[in-house]
Amino acid sequence: xxxxxxxxxxxxxxxxxxxxxxxxxxxxxxxxxxxxxxxxxxxxxxxxxxxxxxxxxxxxxxxxxxxxxxxxxxxxxxxxxxxxxxxxxxxxxxxxxxxxxxxxxxxxxxxxxxxxxxxxxxxxxxxxxxxxxxxxxxxxxxxxxxxxxxxxxxxxxxxxxxxxxxxxxxxxxxxxxxxxxxxxxxxxxxxxxxxxxxxxxxxxxxxxxxxxxxxxxxxxxxxxxxxxxxxxxxxxxxxxxxxxxxxxxxxxxxxxxxxxxxxxxxxxxxxxxxxxxxxxxxxxxxxxxxxxxxxxxxxxxxxxxxxxxxxxxxxxxxxxxxxxxxxxxxxxxxxxxxxxxxxxxxxxxxxxxxxxxxxxxxxxxxxxxxxxxxxxxxxxxxxx
Amino acid sequence: xxxxxxxxxxxxxxxxxxxxxxxxxxxxxxxxxxxxxxxxxxxxxxxxxxxxxxxxxxxxxxxxxxxxxxxxxxxxxxxxxxxxxxxxxxxxxxxxxxxxxxxxxxxxxxxxxxxxxxxxxxxxxxxxxxxxxxxxxxxxxxxxxxxxxxxxxxxxxxxxxxxxxxxxxxxxxxxxxxxxxxxxxxxxxxxxxxxxxxxxxxxxxxxxxxxxxxxxxxxxxxxxxxxxxxxxxxxxxxxxxxxxxxxxxxxx
Ligand code: SF4
Ligand code: SF4
Numbered sequence: 250x251x252x253x254x255x256x257x258x259x260x261x262x263x264x265x266x267x268x269x270x271x272x273x274x275x276x277x278x279x280x281x282x283x284x285x286x287x288x289x290x291x292x293x294x295x296x297x298x299x300x301x302x303x304x305x306x307x308x309x310x311x312x313x314x315x316x317x318x319x320x321x322x323x324x325x326x327x328x329x330x331x332x333x334x335x336x337x338x339x340x341x342x343x344x345x346x347x348x349x350x351x352x353x354x355x356x357x358x359x360x361x362x363x364x365x366x367x368x369x370x371x372x373x374x375x376x377x378x379x380x381x382x383x384x385x386x387x388x389x390x391x392x393x394x395x396x397x398x399x400x401x402x403x404x405x406x407x408x409x410x411x412x413x414x415x416x417x418x419x420x421x422x423x424x425x426x427x428x429x430x431x432x433x434x435x436x437x438x439x440x441x442x443x444x445x446x447x448x449x450x451x452x453x454x455x456x457x458x459x460x461x462x463x464x465x466x467x468x469x470x471x472x473x474x475x476x477x478x479x480x481x482x483x484x485x486x487x488x489x490x491x492x493x494x495x496x497x498x499x500x501x502x503x504x505x506x507x508x509x510x511x512x513x514x515x516x517x518x519x520x521x522x523x524x525x526x527x528x529x530x531x532x533x534x535x536x537x538x539x540x541x542x543x544x545x546x547x548x549x550x551x552x553x554x555x556x557x558x559x560x561x562x563x564x565x566x567x568x569x570x571x572x573x574x575x576x577x578x579x580x581x582x583x584x585x586x587x588x589x590x591x592x593x594x595x596x597x598x599x600x601x602x603x604x605x606x607x608x609x610x611x612x613x614x615x616x617x618x619x620x621x622x623x624x625x626x627x628x629x630x631x632x633x
Numbered sequence: 634x635x636x637x638x639x640x641x642x643x644x645x646x647x648x649x650x651x652x653x654x655x656x657x658x659x660x661x662x663x664x665x666x667x668x669x670x671x672x673x674x675x676x677x678x679x680x681x682x683x684x685x686x687x688x689x690x691x692x693x694x695x696x697x698x699x700x701x702x703x704x705x706x707x708x709x710x711x712x713x714x715x716x717x718x719x720x721x722x723x724x725x726x727x728x729x730x731x732x733x734x735x736x737x738x739x740x741x742x743x744x745x746x747x748x749x750x751x752x753x754x755x756x757x758x759x760x761x762x763x764x765x766x767x768x769x770x771x772x773x774x775x776x777x778x779x780x781x782x783x784x785x786x787x788x789x790x791x792x793x794x795x796x797x798x799x800x801x802x803x804x805x806x807x808x809x810x811x812x813x814x815x816x817x818x819x820x821x822x823x824x825x826x827x828x829x830x831x832x833x834x835x836x837x838x839x840x841x842x843x844x845x846x847x848x849x850x851x852x853x854x855x856x857x858x859x860x861x862x863x864x865x866x867x868x869x870x871x872x873x874x875x876x877x878x879x880x881x882x883x884x885x
Pocket of ligand 1: 693694697698733735738
């Protein structure tokens, strides 16, 4: 990775982002190619699982992961745009472009997973089922997409674009999307693992933590993974406020995640036995200790907190850990079979298909294509 | 308007699955994807073993969570019959209703076949139909806006209480009974074929109906009352044991 500074010539910057774009396009071609081949060959059979009980699989995990990261990134950008926190100015533009990139990656996966995505475009807004959290989610995501696009359009190749008042709405929508996304699961009284008023708050903290992880990673990527290449104000943000915020959000995530696991293990309630299974899996511990506790320690100790490489490591661990815990949450909530009789297993097995993995690759590729193109051609990285 | 409901007498049911088969034929279900099924439960180990079974259609809830979660109102309560139906023209295949149904009675076709070989390949169809079953209801009965007929891909389906039959019933009848020649044709397929007569179908709002009499006199119970869904399917269990053992209690 070439060392980048804001003073490097535009052509060098361009090369850096062009390389990123080419790599992202390759990823998109691999994931998207496989997905399209499967869709034309077999339909969407591979993305959906079975009527035995796992109705939302890795595709929905991927969609929610990208959507909530996008919402979190818009919230981080709002710290400057809405609240005027000058410190966050250097990362606000990057966060907004990343928010759009994540949104496009996530929504593309949702479109491929849904049975009739095009009908959703008119049937959801026109039928006004206000009791459904998904109705609100679709509505909010639609308006959020439009407003975010307007904000971004206004800053294309304008390095000195100031705070945008429209960001008040974008930030508010991002907050609402996160809370409603939590309610989609939290309102399900028939699924005890999901049920609870705390789930929207859990989602809020996770989306903010995830957004900080992506901000850390892509800011370092832009600066050649070295604090030495950063502008002084960007560097002080990463060695000060942002690192502390990151540590606090990781700690809150740890408390909520471990707390729910302990409560689930203690309870005898039907449906919560899935926690026994989850906690017995190595993935649970990799996520909790390796991808939450370890980054927390890295971000708490002064020596590692201000070290660029340690920050990058912490951000990567958090990104992976968040994906694992979202997977455990969404799949785990469906694993106890409902009314399937004795010959159904105690817990439904689930392994993502190749097609579902390809959707994840597609989302990563597409999001990176959007970001890298914006950085290369649209001035997404003209600051900090 | 009648408020159709069902009573299933578990002390009479033999678990023969005739209802399941009749439903599959009537509603062109794929093998293994049964709107109506009989679930078997075992508790304990031989020789201290208890086996029970539970015929399980859609509960046609009074407070259906599948309706309130559906973002497009594709799932709705039919005004004429009180039955919960799916409009296949509006369903986007988000499967939220499947996640939100406490009774696990909704079905999506875009999946690997439950039973091999895949009959969809043996009986391929053109157009919206996903397959062309050799047995099926007359075409004029099909109504995608009510989720009746051969299920297309990308949408969710569920038991309709044989809406195409019960909606034609003469006005004001208290029960749809296969033993009554006047109502036989309008009786749901699963009720009509039940040899030991373990299933009863009638108007829950009519004080004269047999279903109301059975619920009152034999102590009809509904499944998973704690969800507040208020099923319109009642079980007569003789009061001896819970209708369905929880999977934790089965494990001991
Ligand atoms: S049993 Fe399930 S599908 Fe049937 S009405 Fe109730 S919630 Fe809806
Ligand atoms: S799958 Fe169809 S019927 Fe079910 S909630 Fe979604 S749109 Fe409604």
